[in-house]
Amino acid sequence: QVQLVESGGGVVQPGKSLRLSCATSGFTFNLYAMHWVRQSPGKGLEWVTVISFNGNDKFYADSVKGRFTISRDNSKNTLFLHMNRLRAEDTAIYYCVRVGVEEEFGYWGQGTLVTVSS
Amino acid sequence: EVVMTQSPATLSVSPGDGATLSCRASQSLNSNLAWYQQRPGQAPRLLIYGTSTRATGIPARFSGSGSGTEFTLTISSLQSEDFAVYYCQQYNNWPRTFGLGTKVEIK
Numbered sequence: 071q072v073q074l075v076e077s078g079g080g081v082v083q084p085g086k087s088l089r090l091s092c093a094t095s096g097f098t099f100n101l102y103a104m105h106w107v108r109q110s111p112g113k114g115l116e117w118v119t120v121i122s123f124n125g126n127d128k129f130y131a132d133s134v135k136g137r138f139t140i141s142r143d144n145s146k147n148t149l150f151l152h153m154n155r156l157r158a159e160d161t162a163i164y165y166c167v168r169v170g171v172e173e174e175f176g177y178w179g180q181g182t183l184v185t186v187s188s
Numbered sequence: 189e190v191v192m193t194q195s196p197a198t199l200s201v202s203p204g205d206g207a208t209l210s211c212r213a214s215q216s217l218n219s220n221l222a223w224y225q226q227r228p229g230q231a232p233r234l235l236i237y238g239t240s241t242r243a244t245g246i247p248a249r250f251s252g253s254g255s256g257t258e259f260t261l262t263i264s265s266l267q268s269e270d271f272a273v274y275y276c277q278q279y280n281n282w283p284r285t286f287g288l289g290t291k292v293e294i295k
Binding site: 105114115116117120129131132165170171172173174175176177178179180181 | 220222224231232233234237238241243275277279282283284285286287288289
């Protein structure tokens, strides 16, 4: 079955960088677009970024544009999120998400918590 | 961006009763609307996509309807595991956007 396992979260100071990873299994990774979605503590869901199946196309939310970079390694079935110049408002659980039958968010990882604090 | 407005924010329901959750989009979505359930401490789970298609393994008591800018999630005969937060989300436009959620709580 589809499995998405995020890692790399932790506590980081404002202005610093962090890289999240999402190890996938149970499906042909290089056939699917992948997203990151985040959720601030006690808040709702916010779409962050998407990467096409081959990595050629990427889109970002305005709130992270220019600071975050999404990438993928199709040889290792792994998705990444490189986060630079982190801010307190980036504190959230970050979910790795695979699209479903259409472009809905069909499969979610368990999430990894990023806390930006001095 | 497409603004998604969910109502009510909180819905108090007795077990066994039905519940109707609403979602309004600021522009037409061409049926590209999904619903998710999130239980405390868990990741969201896809319930409905394409406005009305249940995802794999989702019980028939969950149904979605609507068109254009007005959408509804109906839960018939709520079970204990259905008390959770429900989000609608549009995938017709970029950026993808979610509503703020409806919390379904035990009355």
